[in-house]
Amino acid sequence: MRELCYTCLRPKSNCFCRFLTPADTGVKFVFLMHPKEAKHQRTGTGRIAHAGLIDSEIIVGIDFTKNTRLCQLLRDEQYFPMLLYPGDDAWTAGKSGFSQIIGNKKLLVIVIDSTWFCSHKMIQYSTNIMALPKLSFSGNYRSIFTFKREPRPEYISTIESCYYLVKELQAASLVESSVNVEGLMTAFKEMIKFQLQKENDRIAGLLPNTHHHDWKYTKTKEVPDF
Numbered sequence: 001m002r003e004l005c006y007t008c009l010r011p012k013s014n015c016f017c018r019f020l021t022p023a024d025t026g027v028k029f030v031f032l033m034h035p036k037e038a039k040h041q042r043t044g045t046g047r048i049a050h051a052g053l054i055d056s057e058i059i060v061g062i063d064f065t066k067n068t069r070l071c072q073l074l075r076d077e078q079y080f081p082m083l084l085y086p087g088d089d090a091w092t093a094g095k096s097g098f099s100q101i102i103g104n105k106k107l108l109v110i111v112i113d114s115t116w117f118c119s120h121k122m123i124q125y126s127t128n129i130m131a132l133p134k135l136s137f138s139g140n141y142r143s144i145f146t147f148k149r150e151p152r153p154e155y156i157s158t159i160e161s162c163y164y165l166v167k168e169l170q171a172a173s174l175v176e177s178s179v180n181v182e183g184l185m186t187a188f189k190e191m192i193k194f195q196l197q198k199e200n201d202r203i204a205g206l207l208p209n210t211h212h213h214d215w216k217y218t219k220t221k222e223v224p225d226f
Contacts (some may be wrong), residue, residue: 172183
């Protein structure tokens with residue numbers, strides 16, 4: 001049996017935590033993870049983001065309206081909770097008045113960590129998080145998650161979302177400029193290269209098929225040199 005990393009739950013032989021230098025951003029990130037993401041997603045980035053962000057945590061579930069831990073955090077007066085979610089009513093770090101609404105509280109960022117399909121149920125049931133003020137980006141980012149197809153090009157992964165949010169908070173002087181979150185993207189890029197190489201090896205017959213739909217993918221992809 002392969003030995004697991006208990007942080008990201010990947011085999012230690014291909015764990016990406018070694019590329020991380022955990023960063024203390026002064027922001028508390030809470031990843032609401034769908035059970036399918038928690039158990040089956042080998043390419044999910046929520047656990048790697050959690051490993052790279054000090055004072056972050058993962059809560060697994062679908063309906064969070066009565067989740068004891070989340071409700072405790074949302075009631076805690078030390079935090080200003082916001083949902084990382086796009087929308088016309090969403091705040092951005094550089095928007096006028098943003099720092100004033102947070103005041104002296106610690107920013108608590110709720111991140112829905114799931115596939116876009118599964119996240120719909122989480123959004124539908126979890127009325128408490130959808131009632132929170134929303135936080136988004138001012139930048140027009142595109143994902144480098146080249147081997148995973150998203151519904152739209154501006155849909156970015158969990159780890160990219162955290163990275164870009166911290167960078168925008170730094171630009172707005174809401175996170176110390178000395179905080180280094182580059183490890184998030186380094187680990188993410190290493191994961192992309194690893195997965196692409198493994199897929200190419202499978203297509204070349206060097207590795208066995210592991211999913212019933214593997215037969216559909218027969219064209220090798222270029223492994224980027226990030």
